[in-house]
Amino acid sequence: MKKLFCILVIFGVFILPLSAAHIRGGELFYKYLGNGSRANSSKYLVTLKLYIDCSQNAEGQLEEQVPITIFTLPDNAQYGFVRTANMVKEEFIRYEPNSNPCITNPPLDVCYRLRYFETTIELPDTDEGYILSFQRCCRIENIKNMVAPSDDYGATYLCQIPGKNTLPNAPKNSSPLYNTQDAVAICVGSNFVFDFSAVDPEGDSLVYQLCNAYVGGGPGNGNTCLNCTSPNPAARPPYHSIPYSAPYSGEQPLGVNISINSKTGIITGVAPNTLGQFVVTACVDEYRNGVLINTHRKDIHIKVSDCNPLRASLNPDYSYCDSLEVTFRNRQVNPTGSVYTWDFGDGSEPQTTTHPAGQIQHQYADSGTYTVKLKVVLAGQCVDSTSTLARVYPGFYPGFTADGSCLYSPFSFTDTTKSRYGAAAEWKWDFGDETTNDDTSSLKNPKWTYNSLGTKNVRLIVASDKGCRDTVPFTVKVTDKPDLFVPFTDTLICDIDTLQLQASGTGVFSWSPQSNMFGENTASPLVFPKTTTTYTVALTDRTCVATENIRVNVVSEVTLNAGADTTICATDSIRFSPSGNGLQYTWTANPSAPIIDPTSRNAISVPLGTTRYHVIARIGKCHAEDELQVRTVPYPVANAGNDTTICYLDTAILRGSTDGSSFRWEPLSTLGNASTLTPYSFSNRTTTYTLYAYDTLGCPKPGTDQVLVTVRPEIIANAGNDTTIVKGQPLQLNGSGADFFEWTPAIGLNFASIPNPIALINENKQYVMRAFTAEGCYDLDTINVQVFQTVPDIFVPNAFVPGGKNNLLRPKPVGLASMDFFRVFNRWGQLVFQTKQIGEGWDGTVNGVLQASGSYVWMISGTDFTGKKIFKKGTATLIR
Numbered sequence: 001m002k003k004l005f006c007i008l009v010i011f012g013v014f015i016l017p018l019s020a021a022h023i024r025g026g027e028l029f030y031k032y033l034g035n036g037s038r039a040n041s042s043k044y045l046v047t048l049k050l051y052i053d054c055s056q057n058a059e060g061q062l063e064e065q066v067p068i069t070i071f072t073l074p075d076n077a078q079y080g081f082v083r084t085a086n087m088v089k090e091e092f093i094r095y096e097p098n099s100n101p102c103i104t105n106p107p108l109d110v111c112y113r114l115r116y117f118e119t120t121i122e123l124p125d126t127d128e129g130y131i132l133s134f135q136r137c138c139r140i141e142n143i144k145n146m147v148a149p150s151d152d153y154g155a156t157y158l159c160q161i162p163g164k165n166t167l168p169n170a171p172k173n174s175s176p177l178y179n180t181q182d183a184v185a186i187c188v189g190s191n192f193v194f195d196f197s198a199v200d201p202e203g204d205s206l207v208y209q210l211c212n213a214y215v216g217g218g219p220g221n222g223n224t225c226l227n228c229t230s231p232n233p234a235a236r237p238p239y240h241s242i243p244y245s246a247p248y249s250g251e252q253p254l255g256v257n258i259s260i261n262s263k264t265g266i267i268t269g270v271a272p273n274t275l276g277q278f279v280v281t282a283c284v285d286e287y288r289n290g291v292l293i294n295t296h297r298k299d300i301h302i303k304v305s306d307c308n309p310l311r312a313s314l315n316p317d318y319s320y321c322d323s324l325e326v327t328f329r330n331r332q333v334n335p336t337g338s339v340y341t342w343d344f345g346d347g348s349e350p351q352t353t354t355h356p357a358g359q360i361q362h363q364y365a366d367s368g369t370y371t372v373k374l375k376v377v378l379a380g381q382c383v384d385s386t387s388t389l390a391r392v393y394p395g396f397y398p399g400f401t402a403d404g405s406c407l408y409s410p411f412s413f414t415d416t417t418k419s420r421y422g423a424a425a426e427w428k429w430d431f432g433d434e435t436t437n438d439d440t441s442s443l444k445n446p447k448w449t450y451n452s453l454g455t456k457n458v459r460l461i462v463a464s465d466k467g468c469r470d471t472v473p474f475t476v477k478v479t480d481k482p483d484l485f486v487p488f489t490d491t492l493i494c495d496i497d498t499l500q501l502q503a504s505g506t507g508v509f510s511w512s513p514q515s516n517m518f519g520e521n522t523a524s525p526l527v528f529p530k531t532t533t534t535y536t537v538a539l540t541d542r543t544c545v546a547t548e549n550i551r552v553n554v555v556s557e558v559t560l561n562a563g564a565d566t567t568i569c570a571t572d573s574i575r576f577s578p579s580g581n582g583l584q585y586t587w588t589a590n591p592s593a594p595i596i597d598p599t600s601r602n603a604i605s606v607p608l609g610t611t612r613y614h615v616i617a618r619i620g621k622c623h624a625e626d627e628l629q630v631r632t633v634p635y636p637v638a639n640a641g642n643d644t645t646i647c648y649l650d651t652a653i654l655r656g657s658t659d660g661s662s663f664r665w666e667p668l669s670t671l672g673n674a675s676t677l678t679p680y681s682f683s684n685r686t687t688t689y690t691l692y693a694y695d696t697l698g699c700p701k702p703g704t705d706q707v708l709v710t711v712r713p714e715i716i717a718n719a720g721n722d723t724t725i726v727k728g729q730p731l732q733l734n735g736s737g738a739d740f741f742e743w744t745p746a747i748g749l750n751f752a753s754i755p756n757p758i759a760l761i762n763e764n765k766q767y768v769m770r771a772f773t774a775e776g777c778y779d780l781d782t783i784n785v786q787v788f789q790t791v792p793d794i795f796v797p798n799a800f801v802p803g804g805k806n807n808l809l810r811p812k813p814v815g816l817a818s819m820d821f822f823r824v825f826n827r828w829g830q831l832v833f834q835t836k837q838i839g840e841g842w843d844g845t846v847n848g849v850l851q852a853s854g855s856y857v858w859m860i861s862g863t864d865f866t867g868k869k870i871f872k873k874g875t876a877t878l879i880r
Contacts, residue, residue, distance in 0.1 A: 023138060023155055052114075065084050069082050070133075074128050089115075092114070101379050110305065129162045134234060135154060144276040146245055155215075170294075179197050186271050188271055192268070196260065207287065208260050211251070212242070216231075313386060334378065338354070400472060406543060429442070486537065489550055495531075533551075536549050555622075560617040570633060571635075576601075578626070584618040607632055611632075635699055641707050643710070645775055646712070650711075666689070666690045719769040719782060725787055735755040747765070748765065765787070819835075823860075859872075
């Protein structure tokens with residue numbers, strides 16, 4: 001009998017108007033229901049299961065009916081009419097992120113929307129059997145193991161009902177039922193398990209393998225429609241494989257590191273290092289009594305997500321070349337609570353740590369190569385382990401030297417690496433030559449010729465035979481001439497002198513002209529020219545040459561003029577400025593006086609009185625001498641007088657004196673009579689005045705003195721606002737403005753010389769407060785106290801005119817210690833003003849908007865000086 005297949009086939013299609021490119025897998029299967037209504041026939045329940053993207057809601061993806069086409073074998077001819085399968089149910093299956101504590105940052109978007117379509121068919125039992133087919137467009141875009149664009153390919157799901165030539169009872173068969181746990185987390189580059197196992201309703205034996213997915217559902221390939229989601233009828237068999245992209249195939253849809261167990265249907269292995277969707281198709285072979293009667297297919301898109309399962313992950317080997325104390329750590333951070341157990345391979349006790357990355361330090365007793373094992377456990381149910389080699393050989397010191405500087409001449413590079421254990425055994429040079437990609441070498445001591453100028457970044461990666469490896473950076477400078485340095489390019493000698501020229505650099509020196517010279521091929525020859533001569537030095541390094549010139553000026557005598565005699569002010573310094581051609585100078589003083597840098601051409605001295613200075617100028621063995629006299633004259637005396645303090649808007653008389661012949665004051669802007677020694681200051685702020693005194697005795701500078709006139713800040717006395725009280729009410733006065741106070745008259749006050757006395761009066765009184773300072777600066781202010789011969793009360797006017805004399809609706813409390821509130825309401829009961837401050841009132845506006853004329857209700861509450869509450873309300877008229 002023939003075999004029954006359920007096949008998913010994908011063909012290239014045009015972009016369809018229904019935007020159906022969200023298919024993520026599918027399966028077509030059937031269930032044997034018994035004999036048909038006619039002799040030698042069978043009845044089947046056919047089910048199509050479509051996997052749809054959970055986020056897809058387009059009409060083209062959510063059809064309510066699908067066409068199922070039946071073909072006879074072996075001629076692949078269509079049998080009868082196309083059957084319609086109706087949607088009977090749908091369900092969503094999702095991966096629950098909290099279901100696996102062994103995964104860090106689990107995926108949140110692993111989800112399939114499953115839609116089930118069913119129809120019942122009745123078919124004659126034939127020798128070869130039938131193929132049932134459904135075609136669909138389209139798969140999702142950017143499938144990683146398919147040739148792009150993957151959403152240009154549709155899908156064909158098919159089943160084969162076996163014929164009697166396979167086994168006499170083969171038509172009485174049902175498809176194996178695959179496990180439905182498809183929503184699993186598969187993490188990039190990590191071990192995983194995916195269950196393709198199935199159960200056979202008849203108890204047939206099952207064998208599993210991975211196989212090709214098929215194309216279909218698009219233009220061509222025998223389809224009857226070019227612009228529809230599901231071709232009706234479907235294209236005739238046979239069907240063809242989807243185009244897999246290298247290195248993937250139907251047998252290796254997730255790469256070479258995964259496989260399926262042929263007995264269990266379980267896929268295991270390491271997921272690809274690429275994120276995204278992969279098409280995976282599993283085939284299960286159904287054997288009855290040892291005879292293969294059917295191969296059933298399931299096609300699904302599996303997502304590889306950016307997540308991290310619990311993993312023990314180490315490199316294959318590590319080299320530790322700095323110390324016997326080494327640090328190990330896992331290559332990834334595992335979930336919180338992971339316990340790492342390290343076996344260091346040296347016989348020491350294993351150690352555990354809960355560091356997020358398993359980091360731990362270990363001190364080895366000796367060098368060597370050790371096998372290190374790591375086991376990671378989480379919550380007692382997640383376990384992973386691995387091992388690596390630790391090469392512990394401290395004392396690796398990489399380095400190299402470079403010899404060369406000239407363009408087009410070879411540079412020599414010499415490895416200077418030292419190692420306590422083993423020796424350098426591998427070199428990888430990068431000479432940093434930007435003109436070529438071939439500037440590398442694996443020799444120990446290579447050479448390289450540069451053909452461009454500039455600084456080159458040379459890098460050596462050197463490794464020892466013990467596994468130590470390090471990178472050494474270095475820069476070399478490529479020039480078209482060697483570096484040549486001369487400390488001077490112009491100098492002066494006497495015609496009886498010998499001079500040593502100097503130059504430095506790497507290479508061969510040559511000087512010219514060579515007359516009157518010793519050592520012409522050295523870096524520092526001796527010359528004794530009789531006339532001014534320019535010498536040229538040439539430095540040759542391989543093929544590069546650099547030159548410099550040195551001019552030697554030759555004189556027969558030294559010229560010198562110390563300068564004219566001069567006069568300075570006593571205690572001042574003098575800087576000498578001699579003229580002449582001397583190169584070295586020596587200064588002395590008679591009588592002795594301090595000289596700063598007496599061997600400098602421009603020495604500085606502070607003579608204590610009239611002094612004669614002697615100077616010697618030299619050029620080699622030649623010299624000249626000269627003298628000058630410096631006379632000192634005392635500064636004229638200036639006395640600006642004593643500092644003083646004045647009140648704001650007051651004046652101060654300055655009292656200066658001098659023995660000079662003339663004087664001046666600064667600044668002049670706030671001085672009166674400034675041409676006298678007794679001007680007056682009228683500044684309103686503190687000012688420093690300077691008196692300059694001059695004479696005609698020879699001191700070229702004025703004598704100076706300063707006087708400070710301190711102006712006290714303006715005093716603004718404030719005795720407080722006029723107020724009202726009732727008879728017998730104590731009144732706390734509060735004055736401010738200065739350091740000292742005096743109230744007059746003192747009648748009714750407990751103290752008259754403090755800022756805040758208490759007044760107890762029974763009649764109206766005006767007090768004058770004088771606020772003053774210790775210097776006698778003062779200001780006056782008054783306060784009027786009106787005494788009501790009543791009990792404490794609050795008075796509110798019955799009308800007010802904004803902008804007029806009575807421009808505020810303001811309460812006038814008498815005998816009140818505090819006001820709780822004063823509120824004003826309009827005729828609709830809306831609050832238009834409120835305050836707690838005594839003395840404030842309403843100006844007839846709300847938020848700057850003028851209010852209409854009319855009556856307004858006011859309420860006021862306060863506490864009198866005895867502690868009694870007072871509440872009043874009434875109306876007032878706003879008049880405009």
